[in-house]
Amino acid sequence: xxxxxxxxxxxxxxxxxxxxxxxxxxxxxxxxxxxxxxxxxxxxxxxxxxxxxxxxxxxxxxxxxxxxxxxxxxxxxxxxxxxxxxxxxxxxxxxxxxxxxxxxxxxxxxxxxxxxxxxxxxxxxxxxxxxxxxxxxxxxxxxxxxxxxxxxxxxxxxxxxxxxxxxxxxxxxxxxxxxxxxxxxxxxxxxxxxxxxxxxxxxxxxxxxxxxxxxxxxxxxxxxxxxxxxxxxxxxxxxxxxxxxxxxxxxxxxxxxxxxxxxxxxxxxxxxxxxxxxxxxxxxxxxxxxxxxxxxxxxxxxxxxxxxxxxxxxxxxxxxxxxxxxxxxxxxxxxxx
Amino acid sequence: xxxxxxxxxxxxxxxxxxxxxxxxxxxxxxxxxxxxxxxxxxxxxxxxxxxxxxxxxxxxxxxxxxxxxxxxxxxxxxxxxxxxxxxxxxxxxxxxxxxxxxxxxxxxxxxxxxxxxxxxxxxxxxxxxxxxxxxxxxxxxxxxxxxxxxxxxxxxxxxxxxxxxxxxxxxxxxxxxxxxxxxxxxxxxxxxxxxxxxxxxxxxxxxxxxxxxxxxxxxxxxxxxxxxxxxxxxxxxxxxxxxxxxxxxxxxxxxxxxxxxxxxxxxxxxxxxxxxxx
Amino acid sequence: xxxxxxxxxxxxxxxxxxxxxxxxxxxxxxxxxxxxxxxxxxxxxxxxxxxxxxxxxxxxxxxxxxxxxxxxxxxxxxxxxxxxxxxxxxxxxxxxxxxxxxxxxxxxxxxxxxxxxxxxxxxxxxxxxxxxxxxxxxxxxxxxxxxxxxxxxxxxxxxxxxxxxxxxxxxxxxxxxxxxxxxxxxxxxxxxxxxxxxxxxxxxxxxxxxxxxxxxxxxxxxxxxxxxxxxxxxxxxxxxxxxxxxxxxxxxxxxxxxxxxxxxxxxxxxxxxxxx
Numbered sequence: 001x002x003x004x005x006x007x008x009x010x011x012x013x014x015x016x017x018x019x020x021x022x023x024x025x026x027x028x029x030x031x032x033x034x035x036x037x038x039x040x041x042x043x044x045x046x047x048x049x050x051x052x053x054x055x056x057x058x059x060x061x062x063x064x065x066x067x068x069x070x071x072x073x074x075x076x077x078x079x080x081x082x083x084x085x086x087x088x089x090x091x092x093x094x095x096x097x098x099x100x101x102x103x104x105x106x107x108x109x110x111x112x113x114x115x116x117x118x119x120x121x122x123x124x125x126x127x128x129x130x131x132x133x134x135x136x137x138x139x140x141x142x143x144x145x146x147x148x149x150x151x152x153x154x155x156x157x158x159x160x161x162x163x164x165x166x167x168x169x170x171x172x173x174x175x176x177x178x179x180x181x182x183x184x185x186x187x188x189x190x191x192x193x194x195x196x197x198x199x200x201x202x203x204x205x206x207x208x209x210x211x212x213x214x215x216x217x218x219x220x221x222x223x224x225x226x227x228x229x230x231x232x233x234x235x236x237x238x239x240x241x242x243x244x245x246x247x248x249x250x251x252x253x254x255x256x257x258x259x260x261x262x263x264x265x266x267x268x269x270x271x272x273x274x275x276x277x278x279x280x281x282x283x284x285x286x287x288x289x290x291x292x293x294x295x296x297x298x299x300x301x302x303x304x305x306x307x308x309x310x311x312x313x314x315x316x317x318x319x320x321x322x323x324x325x326x327x328x329x330x331x332x333x334x335x336x337x
Numbered sequence: 338x339x340x341x342x343x344x345x346x347x348x349x350x351x352x353x354x355x356x357x358x359x360x361x362x363x364x365x366x367x368x369x370x371x372x373x374x375x376x377x378x379x380x381x382x383x384x385x386x387x388x389x390x391x392x393x394x395x396x397x398x399x400x401x402x403x404x405x406x407x408x409x410x411x412x413x414x415x416x417x418x419x420x421x422x423x424x425x426x427x428x429x430x431x432x433x434x435x436x437x438x439x440x441x442x443x444x445x446x447x448x449x450x451x452x453x454x455x456x457x458x459x460x461x462x463x464x465x466x467x468x469x470x471x472x473x474x475x476x477x478x479x480x481x482x483x484x485x486x487x488x489x490x491x492x493x494x495x496x497x498x499x500x501x502x503x504x505x506x507x508x509x510x511x512x513x514x515x516x517x518x519x520x521x522x523x524x525x526x527x528x529x530x531x532x533x534x535x536x537x538x539x540x541x542x543x544x545x546x547x548x549x550x551x552x553x554x555x556x557x558x559x560x561x562x563x564x565x566x567x568x569x570x571x572x573x574x575x576x577x578x579x580x581x582x583x584x585x586x587x588x589x590x591x592x593x594x595x596x597x598x599x600x601x602x603x604x605x606x607x608x609x610x611x612x613x614x615x
Numbered sequence: 616x617x618x619x620x621x622x623x624x625x626x627x628x629x630x631x632x633x634x635x636x637x638x639x640x641x642x643x644x645x646x647x648x649x650x651x652x653x654x655x656x657x658x659x660x661x662x663x664x665x666x667x668x669x670x671x672x673x674x675x676x677x678x679x680x681x682x683x684x685x686x687x688x689x690x691x692x693x694x695x696x697x698x699x700x701x702x703x704x705x706x707x708x709x710x711x712x713x714x715x716x717x718x719x720x721x722x723x724x725x726x727x728x729x730x731x732x733x734x735x736x737x738x739x740x741x742x743x744x745x746x747x748x749x750x751x752x753x754x755x756x757x758x759x760x761x762x763x764x765x766x767x768x769x770x771x772x773x774x775x776x777x778x779x780x781x782x783x784x785x786x787x788x789x790x791x792x793x794x795x796x797x798x799x800x801x802x803x804x805x806x807x808x809x810x811x812x813x814x815x816x817x818x819x820x821x822x823x824x825x826x827x828x829x830x831x832x833x834x835x836x837x838x839x840x841x842x843x844x845x846x847x848x849x850x851x852x853x854x855x856x857x858x859x860x861x862x863x864x865x866x867x868x869x870x871x872x873x874x875x876x877x878x879x880x881x882x883x884x885x886x887x888x889x890x891x
Contacts, residue, residue: 031776032846053844063782064812067340070388077388077429081341112597113582116338137646219591219611230652232676234786236844246586249340249579250811251391258389262340263812264782265585271802272587273577276393276415279550281576281590281614291589291614299592320790320842321672322644322651416805 004190005158005183006166010042013183017090020182022126025059026092027052036091047093050136051312055242056091056098060121061105061264063239067117067249068260082259084120090179092128096150097141097312099129101242103153107304108245117262126179129154130167135198138313140326144206146311148198155179159194168194204329206297206307208336213298219290223335227328228289230321235266237315237324238292243308246272267291293328339582342386342431343369347424348406353492354485357457358422359398359410360385362432374404376435379442379468380461380573380601383434384581385409385421393417394578396600397435398460400467407432410460410492436581437600440465440571445543449477451536453556455528455548456485459492461573461600462547466500473505480507480537484528484552487516509535528552529559539564546572546604550615557604567605574599574607574615590614618730619666622693622719627658629691635717636686639677640693641670652677666693668726673836675701676792684715691717696746697836700869701792702736703743704832704876710795713737713872740871747867752835755854762851774819780845781818783811787839787849788825793832800824822852830856831877834869 005013014024018040026045028037035054039045046052066082102122109118132139132148141147151157155176158167169187171177180187212218238244248265252258265272268288274280282288300308309325316324345362353359364370379401386392393415399408413422424430442465450469454462462483469476481500485491491510500508511524511531524531528548536559544565546556553572560570576588576595583597591611593599607615616624622640629635642653642663650669654677655661675698677683678690694702699718706713713736720731720739733739762770785801788794801809801821809824810817833853840850860866863886866877 031780032848033780053846064814064817068388072388072429075346075427075429077344077431079341079344079388081338083338108584111583113339113584115584216611220613229654230677232786232789234789234842235784236782236786236842239782239784240844245584247579248585248811249392251389252807252810252812253389255389260340260388261812265579265587266784267586269785275575275577276418287613294592295586295589299589302592303594316645318844320786320838322649324645327645416807419805 001189001191003169003187004166004192005169005187009186012186014042016182022088022090024090024092045093050134051095055101055240056094057101057242060102060118061245063264065117065262066259067262071257084117086120086124089125090128091125094127094129095132096129096146096148097310098242099127099153100146100150100310104243104306104308104310105245126155126175127153128156128158130158132198133160133195135200138317139200140203140313141311142200143203144307144309144311148200162193162195203326204333209329209332210297212332212336213294224286224290227331228286231285231289231323232321233268233285234320235268236318238266238268239264240314240318242310242312342433344429345432347426347428347430349426353410354490356413357410357492359408360424362407373435377401377404378439379464380439381435381437382600383432383436386431387417387420390420391417396461396464398464400464400471402468402471412457433581437596438598440601442468446475449537449542450479451542451544452481453528453532453544453546454483455552456490458547459483462545463493465545478537479505482509482528482532482535484511486513488512488518488521529555532556532559536563544570546570567608568603570604571601572604572607573601618728622666623661623664626664626691627661629717631658634689635691636688638691639674640664641666666721666728668723668728673698673701673792673838676790678711678716679795684711689715689717691719693719695722696742697834699736699739700743700834703869703872705792706872707874707876736872743870747870751854751857755850759851759854775815777847778818778822779815780847781813781822782845783813783821784844786842786844790838790842793829826852826856829853831860831866832868833857
C-alpha cells in the first residue's frame, strides 16, 4: 500500500497548500509559451507536456535580477540591497531533469561565497516532481546517468498511475514530508499500479566523452571547428538550459539613480570574454562551443563532482540550426570507438 | 550580501603615465576596513566600481604591509575606467574584495627576489615588492627589472626613483627601442633580452613576473635559459570578470577559474593550462 | 534525375573543378523531419546534401561568416527566392560580391521542391519579379489584420505580453542575414544605448530597434520567427514593416543588387506628410 494523490482532488490540494501559505507554481501554456507560473486551479496546469519550453531555473535565477538600488549624491552614495522575497513556493509537476538541474547548480551558488539570491529561493521551494511517462526525440536524461524518474533535486516524487486517476506519492526529504502535511486528508491509501516510465534511449557514452574531454590533446582538436561550423552564436541553448548559470552584472539608470542587476549571460557571445584591450581568449564560435561542452562535462565535474547537464535536451530541441549537446557528444563517442 | 560593494572615498589621485592613473582609496565604514585588514594578502584583486557604470577588475596595488588604504592603478580604456579616472578626492567609488589567491611570500623568505614587470603590470608586482621591502630583512638580494614602451609609459616614477637610490635594491629600467628620450640613462631593449644580461643567478631565487601575455611568453623563455625552475617563477593572469567569486563563469582558462584559483600562478601551473585559452 | 540528385552532381562538379571552394546546403537533421545546414568541401561529401520540403532556412546568413569570402573564391549556396533577395540586399549594401555566390535556387510549393533556373543572383530577376507581383504573404496579412482590428491599447498589451517572454538570446539577430553589424548596438556600452536587461522595457527596446533596422531590408524568410525559442511572433512585426515600405515607397526589398536601400535614398515623389 502506498499513498495516492487522486487527480480529481488536485484543486483541493492546491487550495490546501495555498492556505498553508504556499504559492503553487505549475506548468502553464500561455501566450504561446509553456513555462512555470503561479496557478490557482488545476485546469490552468499543462501537466501533459513532455517538458515546458522554459525551465524552472527561471524562478531561482531569473533572467534579470535587481541586486542593488543606488542613488548618487555629491560625496555620498545611498545603496539599498534588493533581497529576493522569502516566499514559500511549491513547484508542482516539475520534470526530473529540471529538478536535477537545481541540484546540479546548488554547489556552484554555494561554494565559498554563498549567493543568497539563489538560496533564499531554493530554501523556500518545495519541488514536486512527476516522473515522465512520455518523452521525445530530444530527451537524453538516460545518457547523463539520470532517468525519467530520477529523484535528484526533488522533495516529492509523483509517479502517474496506470489508470490515469492520479499519482503515487513519495516524500523524499523533510521539506517534502512537511508539504504532505496539509494534504494528508486528500491523500488515500492505494495499491494501484503505476504507469511505466518513458523509455529514453541512451544517445551517447558519457564516460567515453568525459575521458576524451579530459585528454589535454582534445582541447586543440580540429573536432571543435567541424562540429560547431553551423553554430550561429545565439544564446538560446544556454538560456533554456536548466543548469547554465553564467551571468553579467550591469548598472541601469540615469546619472543619479538606478539599479545594479544580475543578468543572464552566455558563453556563446563574443562579448562574454572580451577584454577591454580587444583581446578575446575565446574569439571564435568553435572556442566558445568547446568552452560550453568542456564546462559541462569536464570542468564542472572537476569542481563539483557532477556534470552540468541534466539531459533535458532543450539545447537541441530549440536550436535554430539543429545543433546541441547530443550531436556533439555522439560525435565524441564515435571518435573514440 | 555577496554582490554589495564597500563604499570607498577617494583620498588622492595621481597621473602615472598617459592614460594611467592611481587612486588612493580609504574605507568609509569601519567594519569594511576591518574585513579588509583581516583578509587582504598581496596578489589579491578587487572589483572597483562606480554605480551607474559598473565594476572593473584590477589588483590591489598597495602591499599587505600597508592596509590603511587601497591603491589601484589602471589604464583608462572602458566605460568603468573612464569614469573612475574622473573621480576626484572626496568622491565615493566602490570596492568589492579582496578576492583570489596571493603570492606566498612567507615561502620567499631567505631567498633572493627577482621582480620583472612590463608596462601597466608594475602595479601587481609593486604590491609584492613593497610587501617584501617593508620586511626587507627577511629576504636576500632584490632585483627589479621593469620595462615600458616609452619613458613616459613607466608608472610609479617617484617610487622608481626611490628604489634606484636604495642600496638594498637593484633596479633595472628599460624602454623599448625608440621609446627612449635624449636624456635616458638606462637600458633600451625588450625586457627578455635585458633580463638575460642583468638577471641574478637562478640559485635560491624566486622570480615574480607580470606583464602583457606576449612579454610573459618571451620572458618565461629567457628565465628558462637562465636556469629558473618553472615552480620558482610566479605570475598573475587576468581575464574579464564580473562576479569575482567563481559564479559568473567567464574567467576560466581551461578548468582553472582565475578569480578563485588565481590570479597568482606559478609558471609551471600556467604551462599546464591550455595555451590557446589564455 | 530528381532535383536533389541533379544539384548534388552539379555541386560535386563545381567542387572538383575548383569553381567553388564550399557548398552550403541542407542535410539530414536530428529527427526525421529536421533539416540542418551542412558545409560540403569535397565532391564525395555532396552525398550528404538533401533537398526537400523541409529545407526552409535562409542559408545566406553563413556567407557573412568572418573571412569566408575574403579570399575572392566562390561559394555555392542553396537558396529559395527569399534567400536570393537577401543576396541582392547584401550586395547592394556592399557586404559581399554577388559574383562570388553560386546559387542552387529552389522553391517549395505545397511541400514539393521545384528547381529555379539560374546560378547567379541576377539570373533570378524574373522569379523575384513574380514574387513581387504576387505581393506580400496573404497568410501573414490575414494574421496581421487581426491585430489591426483591436484598439491601440489592446495591441500594446499584446506586444507587451509577447515581449515579456524575450530572453535576449539574440537568436533572431544571429540567424538573420541582415544583422551583420560587427558590433551590434546592444553590445555598445559607451554610452549604453540599449538596456542589456531582458525586462519588459529592455525587451521593447531591443525588438523595436531591430524592427526599425530591418525596415525595407527584411525578406520575410521567417528565420527569426522560427528561431525564437520563446515563440514571439516576430513575423508580424517584419511583415508590418515590409507593408509600410511597399505601400509608401513601392519598395520590395532585394529586387536586385542595384536597388538602393529604401531608408538611405530620396525621391522627389516620396510621401512627406510627416514633415509637412
